[in-house]
Amino acid sequence: MYLMVILMLVAAPYDVVISEIMYNPDGTSMGPDELMEWVELYYSGEETLNLRGMSFSDGKNTVQFIDYFIQPDEYVVVPASAGAFIDLYGSTVPFLEWTGDWTKLRNSGDQISLYDSEGSLIETVTFTDEWGADNGSGSPADGDGSTLERIDLEGGTDESNWAPSEDWDYRIVTAGNPLCWGTPGERNSRWR
Numbered sequence: 001m002y003l004m005v006i007l008m009l010v011a012a013p014y015d016v017v018i019s020e021i022m023y024n025p026d027g028t029s030m031g032p033d034e035l036m037e038w039v040e041l042y043y044s045g046e047e048t049l050n051l052r053g054m055s056f057s058d059g060k061n062t063v064q065f066i067d068y069f070i071q072p073d074e075y076v077v078v079p080a081s082a083g084a085f086i087d088l089y090g091s092t093v094p095f096l097e098w099t100g101d102w103t104k105l106r107n108s109g110d111q112i113s114l115y116d117s118e119g120s121l122i123e124t125v126t127f128t129d130e131w132g133a134d135n136g137s138g139s140p141a142d143g144d145g146s147t148l149e150r151i152d153l154e155g156g157t158d159e160s161n162w163a164p165s166e167d168w169d170y171r172i173v174t175a176g177n178p179l180c181w182g183t184p185g186e187r188n189s190r191w192r
């Protein structure tokens, strides 16, 4: 037990990164924007890490995490509303609970800064609704159900490392009409 505590302490908190962002959920198929937004985190460390005290902020509102023990190479979702998230995606997707005020991811673009439990900045993602836009037509992540996925989880936070999630029929069976609501709690569809 003592050994385990030490291992947890030495795990570098910046092994946690923002891996996926649902900033503009498809209101028709998913539900209200203010309930259905979520952010996914990925942990690349080698030992179990408690995310307690870590947070993210858009510069106004801060979401501070409650106890959540994440395992190496795992993903966890931070949902705007846990209840709404479970209703839509089911109860098997790992998510964490938090205190504070939801950051409200602006549909025209916003920023999310991730902080470790000491309050030190890990990274900032400043996205716009142009990320993933296809030749003048909008981005699928901008209200069509896709998320923004980080392509290389060890890569940077600039636009070139993000892409809209691809249709995966993510736990959704709608005959002839596959919906893409991202890959919460799982490896990204645009992973490489």
Ligand SMILES: [Ca+2]
Pocket: 023, 024, 025, 033, 037, 104, 105, 106, 107
């Ligand atoms: Ca939004």
Ligand SMILES: [Ca+2]
Pocket: 058, 103, 104, 105, 106, 110
């Ligand atoms: Ca905001």
Ligand SMILES: [Ca+2]
Pocket: 019, 020, 040, 075, 182, 183, 184, 185, 186, 187, 188, 189
């Ligand atoms: Ca994912």
